[in-house]
Amino acid sequence: MSACDVIVLGAGPAGASAAIEASKAGLNVVLLDAGAAAGGQVYRAPPGSFRVTDAEAMGPDFAIGDGLRQELAASPAKCFFGRSVWHIAPGFVVRAVFEGNTEVYEAPTLIVAMGTHERVIPMPGWTLPGVMGLAAATILLKSQRILPGENTVVAGTGPLLAAVAASILKGGGKVAALVELSTRMDWVKALPSLISRPDLLKRGFGWLGELRAAGVPIYRGHALTAITGDAEVTGVEIAPVDAQWRPLAGQRRTIAADSVTIGHGLVPSTEVTRLMGAKHEYRHEQGGWVALRNEDFETTIPNIFVAGDGAGIAGAAAAALRGRITGLAVARRAGRKIDASRETTLRAQLGKAERFGHAISDLMQARPGLIETMTPETIVCRCEEVTRADLDSAIRDGARDVNQMKAWTRCGMGPCQGRMCGEAAASLLAAVQGGDRSKVGQLTARPPLRPIPYEAIVGQFDYADMELPEPQPG
Amino acid sequence: MFDTAIIGGGIMGCASALELAEAGMSVALLERRFLASSASGVNAGTLSLTDVRAALVPYALRSVELWRTLSERLGFDIHYREIGSITVAFNDREAEVLRERIAAKAALGIAVDIINAKRAREIEPALCEDVKLAAYCAEGGYANSAATGRAYRLGLIRAGVTLHEQAEVTRIERNGDGFVVSTANGVSLNARRIVLAGGSWLGGLGKMLGIDFPVHWRVSQVSVTERMKPSVSHVVSHAYGLLTLKQSDNGTILIGGGWQGKGDPERGPAEVLPQNLIGNLRLALQTIPALQGTRIVRTWLGLQAHTPDAMPLVGPIPGVENAFILGGVRTGYTCGPYVGKLFADILLGKEPELPLFHAPFNPSRFTAPSGNERLALTA
Numbered sequence A: 001m002s003a004c005d006v007i008v009l010g011a012g013p014a015g016a017s018a019a020i021e022a023s024k025a026g027l028n029v030v031l032l033d034a035g036a037a038a039g040g041q042v043y044r045a046p047p048g049s050f051r052v053t054d055a056e057a058m059g060p061d062f063a064i065g066d067g068l069r070q071e072l073a074a075s076p077a078k079c080f081f082g083r084s085v086w087h088i089a090p091g092f093v094v095r096a097v098f099e100g101n102t103e104v105y106e107a108p109t110l111i112v113a114m115g116t117h118e119r120v121i122p123m124p125g126w127t128l129p130g131v132m133g134l135a136a137a138t139i140l141l142k143s144q145r146i147l148p149g150e151n152t153v154v155a156g157t158g159p160l161l162a163a164v165a166a167s168i169l170k171g172g173g174k175v176a177a178l179v180e181l182s183t184r185m186d187w188v189k190a191l192p193s194l195i196s197r198p199d200l201l202k203r204g205f206g207w208l209g210e211l212r213a214a215g216v217p218i219y220r221g222h223a224l225t226a227i228t229g230d231a232e233v234t235g236v237e238i239a240p241v242d243a244q245w246r247p248l249a250g251q252r253r254t255i256a257a258d259s260v261t262i263g264h265g266l267v268p269s270t271e272v273t274r275l276m277g278a279k280h281e282y283r284h285e286q287g288g289w290v291a292l293r294n295e296d297f298e299t300t301i302p303n304i305f306v307a308g309d310g311a312g313i314a315g316a317a318a319a320a321l322r323g324r325i326t327g328l329a330v331a332r333r334a335g336r337k338i339d340a341s342r343e344t345t346l347r348a349q350l351g352k353a354e355r356f357g358h359a360i361s362d363l364m365q366a367r368p369g370l371i372e373t374m375t376p377e378t379i380v381c382r383c384e385e386v387t388r389a390d391l392d393s394a395i396r397d398g399a400r401d402v403n404q405m406k407a408w409t410r411c412g413m414g415p416c417q418g419r420m421c422g423e424a425a426a427s428l429l430a431a432v433q434g435g436d437r438s439k440v441g442q443l444t445a446r447p448p449l450r451p452i453p454y455e456a457i458v459g460q461f462d463y464a465d466m467e468l469p470e471p472q473p474g
Numbered sequence B: 001m002f003d004t005a006i007i008g009g010g011i012m013g014c015a016s017a018l019e020l021a022e023a024g025m026s027v028a029l030l031e032r033r034f035l036a037s038s039a040s041g042v043n044a045g046t047l048s049l050t051d052v053r054a055a056l057v058p059y060a061l062r063s064v065e066l067w068r069t070l071s072e073r074l075g076f077d078i079h080y081r082e083i084g085s086i087t088v089a090f091n092d093r094e095a096e097v098l099r100e101r102i103a104a105k106a107a108l109g110i111a112v113d114i115i116n117a118k119r120a121r122e123i124e125p126a127l128c129e130d131v132k133l134a135a136y137c138a139e140g141g142y143a144n145s146a147a148t149g150r151a152y153r154l155g156l157i158r159a160g161v162t163l164h165e166q167a168e169v170t171r172i173e174r175n176g177d178g179f180v181v182s183t184a185n186g187v188s189l190n191a192r193r194i195v196l197a198g199g200s201w202l203g204g205l206g207k208m209l210g211i212d213f214p215v216h217w218r219v220s221q222v223s224v225t226e227r228m229k230p231s232v233s234h235v236v237s238h239a240y241g242l243l244t245l246k247q248s249d250n251g252t253i254l255i256g257g258g259w260q261g262k263g264d265p266e267r268g269p270a271e272v273l274p275q276n277l278i279g280n281l282r283l284a285l286q287t288i289p290a291l292q293g294t295r296i297v298r299t300w301l302g303l304q305a306h307t308p309d310a311m312p313l314v315g316p317i318p319g320v321e322n323a324f325i326l327g328g329v330r331t332g333y334t335c336g337p338y339v340g341k342l343f344a345d346i347l348l349g350k351e352p353e354l355p356l357f358h359a360p361f362n363p364s365r366f367t368a369p370s371g372n373e374r375l376a377l378t379a
Helices: A013-024 A060-074 A134-144 A160-170 A184-194 A198-213 A271-275 A315-333 A340-364 A368-373 A388-396 A402-409 A422-431 A454-458 B011-022 B054-074 B092-107 B117-123 B145-159 B199-208 B274-287 B332-347
Strands: A006-009 A029-032 A078-080 A084-089 A093-098 A101-106 A109-112 A116-118 A131-133 A151-156 A174-180 A218-220 A222-228 A235-240 A253-256 A259-263 A266-268 A280-283 A288-291 A304-306 A379-381 B002-007 B027-030 B085-089 B112-116 B133-137 B162-164 B169-175 B178-183 B188-196 B216-225 B235-238 B244-247 B253-256 B262-264 B268-271 B295-306 B313-316 B323-327
Touching: A006 A013, A013 A029, A013 A060, A013 A109, A013 A315, A060 A315, A084 A271, A101 A454, A109 A315, A116 A134, A131 A134, A134 A151, A134 A160, A134 A259, A151 A160, A151 A222, A151 A235, A160 A174, A160 A198, A160 A259, A174 A222, A174 A235, A174 A253, A184 A340, A198 A218, A222 A259, A222 A368, A266 A288, A304 A315, A315 A340, A368 A422, A379 A388, A379 A422, A388 A402, A388 A422, A402 A422, A402 B145, A454 B274, A454 B295, B002 B011, B002 B178, B011 B027, B011 B145, B011 B323, B011 B332, B027 B178, B054 B092, B054 B145, B054 B332, B085 B092, B085 B117, B092 B112, B092 B133, B112 B117, B117 B133, B145 B162, B169 B199, B188 B199, B188 B332, B199 B216, B199 B295, B199 B323, B216 B262, B216 B274, B235 B274, B253 B274, B262 B295, B268 B295, B323 B332
Parallel strands: A006 A029, A006 A109, A029 A078, A109 A304, A131 A259, A151 A174, A151 A259, A174 A218, B002 B027, B002 B188, B027 B162, B085 B235, B188 B323
Antiparallel strands: A084 A093, A093 A101, A116 A266, A222 A235, A235 A253, A280 A288, B085 B133, B112 B133, B169 B178, B178 B188, B216 B253, B216 B295, B235 B244, B244 B253, B262 B268, B313 B323
């Protein structure tokens, strides 16, 4: 058992920043992350065996990430990587698996910075080899320098589309098409909020310029209605959508491709705050359910704080600022002396960053009509092979809540615990209840938070030494 | 005006509602969340006769007969699998408890045999070599408890039961000889008689009638592995009742045994206790070595009603005419369909096949008979 003042879960921009600030203010901080190094998804470090010879060619995120990693390494925070957290008890006692064994960490304060996961509303063929999420493609491209395929369709919503497509071109790959659900008008409407970050806006326009220069076909206001192929991807079928992103009938077009990357926005990862019983509210523009929190980012469970995109999607810049503010707030509340004017400055910067981040997040969020890309035969829950028809049948039988749907169909019962299918299932349930996602509830979080090896829970034991409880009444 | 309003949509409430409605009564069923969303929907699905308390064996035996045709009756497959059960002991003390308990149950009519370790491993090759003694029963098995709510929902609607889900009862008032039942979501209905079948929430419901039932709760943990190749073909349990284990059709192995987590009726099931998870999984691994190398995907909890003597609370509520209680049945999932039928038979004025409102179950054992009407007359 390792005891400290604060445990930070997640070493992305939010968690790393929180750990830096809290530890520099004098608190004993332990930072746990499942990855091999700090940086999270956006600032992911290349594998340890890679040597970066041209840092500039790695793009601006690499430099920011490297700066963050150096600052964290220089801070007094104790970082433990390769730790997969599987249980947290009140108080707080954190259990994490490292190299097949469970380690226990204890602290009176918990900062949860678990980031996001990607939403994909399925369509026929999305389980074929050669199809991956935009987030997964980003990891491959950014960290591993691997192309998703030879000729890739990039589809879905948000700025990741152009970023991934531009990275593919830069890596020498071909982009068969960029298929975006938002229209040019959606982007124009968001512009006033986006102007707050001219640097990022410029970067976005830069990506689009590169795509145009390479002659990549761009379809706006279109959905992927099917991915074709028997054993692997051979192409996609697309259709224009209405304002609610419902594909319009009879206007299909096909595009040949050997790979597809797809994503419909990001969802805050709330499994820890759900597990701990914190109250959440549904905020569509922030990606979905988020933990209720006060101005210090403390949840409704005292001494559990939530930082970064896990507290509502606002982007990497806002995540880092939220992390710093949370770290300072935790130190202040623990009676440590902090620079109050710095906190004020950070809060002002956060306002600006969140304005940009929320506008982008709002653009990314899937609209209700998109569920129509799921045909009755489409597999929604890959772990348990549950189709849309299975879910529709449960709805006809009276399912109204996501946990009830899970019990009735097994959708979300598999190893991913609903990370892949939860959004699609909830959207289908909401569609029969006036589209109100808050009515269908949240999946209950269960330990272990990720599937873990049996031996990592039970450890070494000898039955003869086990003290069994009293027999149950006979 | 309903003939009967049943408060609580667990297996007891559902089974009685089905029997009453099929016999022609007008029945309303009120459930605070969804049908079978607590103990009846999250238990490990064990329906093995050897794991039932001796006093409940006659009921469990007849209930298994009903389980065999329940899917057909309700119109939805609950995956009842009659795979039999094998109960193990690893040392002398455990063997002694096993012999004693099995003898008591065999005397009540269960076809169960004490077998040696060699025979046990012939029947269930997945068992570990350390088994000292075992008991084998070919009857009983398991069902998919998660499907209970869906199946009963379809059956109850077809039988004409008026269902109110997400309808937490907040008030019960007298209205002449009957009652007015009101819920948090604005439902208010009249019924000639009421049945409290609220499981772990029975204490709160009793208070609405001015009665203090000593109903507490247990918070049992259940875990499930990832899918494995077929390796266990019986319900496997332990002499002390601290393990139930079975492999579902989809290959996952469910591990339970009543190891406790934390929670209460207000918060619901809240906290998995790691030391109890570890204990449960160690006992499972000791019993079935094939679990080595698999992964645990999920551990969950469910509130189960519990009484001080671990015996059911079934019968008329003393001092409140036309009000009944039905709950606190340990292994209630196994016994539910039959206990519901007996309960309905009594309400329908039929002679029950087995006694139900009798001494070990009757709620009067906890409430001093005063003879006074406890509930204020508001009509």
